[in-house]
Amino acid sequence: MLSRRIRFNAAWRVLLIVIWLWAVEWPAAPLVTIGLPQPVLTRNPKIGVHTRLTDEAAAWKVQRTLQMVREMGSPWIVEFFPWAYLEPGKNSFDWDHADQVIDHARAQGLTVIARLGLVPDWARPDPNERETTFNYLDADHYADFGDFVHAFVDRYKGRVQHIVIWNEPNLSFEWGMRPVDAKGYVDLLKIAYRRAKQADPNVIVLAGALAPTLEPIGSVAGLNDLIYLQQMYDAGAKDYFDGLAAHAYGLTAPMTEGPDPNRVNFRRVELLRQIMIDNGDAAKSVYITEAGWNDSPRWNMAVKSAKRIEYTLAAYDWAQQQDWIVMLTMWAFRYPHATRTYQDGWTWVTEDFQPKPIYTEVQKRFTPSNAP
Amino acid sequence: MNRNTRYAILIVVTAFVVLWLVPDVVALINRKPDKAWARVRETGVMRFAIDPTYMPFDGLGSHNDFYGIDVDIANEIARRIGVRAEFIVAGYDSLYDVLEVGQADATISALIVNPIISYEWKYSTSYFDAGQVMIRPERFPQTTPVSIAVEYGSEGDAAARRMARRSDGINIVYFRSAQDALLAVANGEADEAIIDGVNAAQLLPKFPELQIADQVTHDPYAIAVWGDSTQLLTAINVALGEMQRDGTTQRITNEWMMK
Numbered sequence: 001m002l003s004r005r006i007r008f009n010a011a012w013r014v015l016l017i018v019i020w021l022w023a024v025e026w027p028a029a030p031l032v033t034i035g036l037p038q039p040v041l042t043r044n045p046k047i048g049v050h051t052r053l054t055d056e057a058a059a060w061k062v063q064r065t066l067q068m069v070r071e072m073g074s075p076w077i078v079e080f081f082p083w084a085y086l087e088p089g090k091n092s093f094d095w096d097h098a099d100q101v102i103d104h105a106r107a108q109g110l111t112v113i114a115r116l117g118l119v120p121d122w123a124r125p126d127p128n129e130r131e132t133t134f135n136y137l138d139a140d141h142y143a144d145f146g147d148f149v150h151a152f153v154d155r156y157k158g159r160v161q162h163i164v165i166w167n168e169p170n171l172s173f174e175w176g177m178r179p180v181d182a183k184g185y186v187d188l189l190k191i192a193y194r195r196a197k198q199a200d201p202n203v204i205v206l207a208g209a210l211a212p213t214l215e216p217i218g219s220v221a222g223l224n225d226l227i228y229l230q231q232m233y234d235a236g237a238k239d240y241f242d243g244l245a246a247h248a249y250g251l252t253a254p255m256t257e258g259p260d261p262n263r264v265n266f267r268r269v270e271l272l273r274q275i276m277i278d279n280g281d282a283a284k285s286v287y288i289t290e291a292g293w294n295d296s297p298r299w300n301m302a303v304k305s306a307k308r309i310e311y312t313l314a315a316y317d318w319a320q321q322q323d324w325i326v327m328l329t330m331w332a333f334r335y336p337h338a339t340r341t342y343q344d345g346w347t348w349v350t351e352d353f354q355p356k357p358i359y360t361e362v363q364k365r366f367t368p369s370n371a372p
Numbered sequence: 373m374n375r376n377t378r379y380a381i382l383i384v385v386t387a388f389v390v391l392w393l394v395p396d397v398v399a400l401i402n403r404k405p406d407k408a409w410a411r412v413r414e415t416g417v418m419r420f421a422i423d424p425t426y427m428p429f430d431g432l433g434s435h436n437d438f439y440g441i442d443v444d445i446a447n448e449i450a451r452r453i454g455v456r457a458e459f460i461v462a463g464y465d466s467l468y469d470v471l472e473v474g475q476a477d478a479t480i481s482a483l484i485v486n487p488i489i490s491y492e493w494k495y496s497t498s499y500f501d502a503g504q505v506m507i508r509p510e511r512f513p514q515t516t517p518v519s520i521a522v523e524y525g526s527e528g529d530a531a532a533r534r535m536a537r538r539s540d541g542i543n544i545v546y547f548r549s550a551q552d553a554l555l556a557v558a559n560g561e562a563d564e565a566i567i568d569g570v571n572a573a574q575l576l577p578k579f580p581e582l583q584i585a586d587q588v589t590h591d592p593y594a595i596a597v598w599g600d601s602t603q604l605l606t607a608i609n610v611a612l613g614e615m616q617r618d619g620t621t622q623r624i625t626n627e628w629m630m631k
Binding site for chain 2: 295297298299300304305306308309337338339340341342350354355356357358360361
């Protein structure tokens with residue numbers, strides 16, 4: 001009798017422990033669901049914003065960011081998909097975060113332009129032999145980047161139709177703190193282009209994402225984007241990209257200020273376009289994947305907030321009228337955390353999702369009055 | 373209460389005290405020497421990094437003469453510590469990095485406290501709040517609806533729009549500048565204005581009938597040091613505390629704001 005009672009008590013306790021473990025360890029249902037597909041209601045189909053979701057861990061914040069982009073009337077986003085995060089070991093991929101961003105973006109009706117770059121440790125020199133930055137990639141590893149591009153395009157075939165190869169390669173910082181090298185970039189572009197097309201012949205490969213700068217030949221900081229683009233053509237880039245990605249920052253100049261080779265302003269992008277025409281590449285389009293004005297009182301390259309709104313609205317209007325521009329992206333929709341510096345003067349929405357006046361004014365201008 | 377119960381209570385209390393003190397003891401053991409403070413004491417010079425592009429806080433004359441609120445506050449802190457202040461020009465992007473590599477002992481440059489990086493860099497107590505403030509006439513008749521004057525597109529505008537989203541009866545009136553917004557309140561064209569703390573400090577002396585009624589947001593300015601500079605930070609805070617109490621900080625701020 002006694003032994004039976006002991007066995008019963010033991011069994012009962014084991015059962016309780018199992019129930020407790022089940023309750024504690026059983027994976028919780030996702031708090032955020034993708035939801036039904038939504039359309040972007042807009043009067044200007046060329047509006048885009050650059051999101052900063054790479055460091056955004058919370059799924060609800062990813063979703064809320066992209067909802068707000070849609071509600072503003074922007075059908076495009078540009079987002080960074082770092083190679084170093086997605087392929088932390090050779091042929092070892094972690095797509096979870098990228099899947100989340102792309103699934104939510106598509107559910108919000110947004111077209112994603114994926115910027116690819118940032119070199120993983122395993123594709124860089126041994127730091128004991130040579131310290132390098134995250135943007136350093138030597139020619140021996142161009143094929144590894146090509147493999148990553150192939151894997152990315154293959155995974156998101158039919159979901160991500162545009163990729164940008166690298167970012168601002170005409171700046172030394174973005175080229176691994178080395179002297180910039182247009183021929184080296186074109187060698188990388190050729191490999192990336194071929195591999196992308198092998199994965200999806202319909203993917204649109206964007207080259208450049210050139211930074212607007214006046215740096216002369218020989219500068220340690222970078223190279224004038226106009227010179228660099230010509231050097232790209234000279235190195236045989238023409239057959240290895242489908243469109244040019246360009247950056248068009250206005251700094252203190254108004255949107256209406258015309259292009260001038262000796263000025264960095266918003267419409268400098270027209271000079272890039274002219275170089276494309278001069279090289280027989282007029283059929284290709286330009287995608288402005290970063291642009292904008294900063295309104296921080298702490299930066300001497302910023303403008304007043306009212307001017308930022310005025311120039312931004314005018315820039316979106318202008319882009320809509322240019323048949324050679326596919327879309328215009330403004331930097332940067334929201335940072336995961338406020339920087340408490342002039343960098344916050346680029347954002348459209350605060351870290352706690354409060355819309356800044358620029359957001360509200362763009363929304364008012366470009367969404368139909370009956371849009372949600 | 374028997375002896376065993378007393379022992380049990382004693383053990384529990386002792387364990388609690390020990391656990392309570394563990395973080396402090398670990399911090400004490402791991403504490404690194406304050407090289408900046410040692411250097412300041414040895415040389416008699418405190419090196420402040422500054423980005424002299426933001427008046428009335430940080431300016432630089434043609435003869436390498438630094439001036440502004442931050443410069444006067446830094447000089448006063450150094451004087452109270454018993455050393456001399458020197459200023460090192462740094463770009464805004466490198467104001468923190470110069471502390472990490474030891475090129476400066478402290479940074480004073482209208483820095484807004486950023487909690488995200490406070491695990492590496494430490495901040496002093498704040499000496500100015502540049503956040504948005506609500507301005508009203510001294511005799512404010514509470515009316516409904518309330519009209520709020522703001523500079524179009526500014527953070528004051530953002531704050532007013534936020535308030536309007538959350539409460540009925542708020543009408544926002546837009547102006548080209550903070551001064552125009554205050555003028556509207558002074559003339560009775562608007563009930564209130566929301567402007568930032570720097571503009572408020574500069575403009576309110578011109579509108580004696582207006583006053584700060586509320587602090588809407590906070591953007592505290594503070595001095596930064598590298599995380600290991602705990603003794604230097606204590607010395608700065610002691611000096612700043614004295615300056616706040618005896619009115620020196622307010623006097624320096626007022627002098628520059630009215631220029």
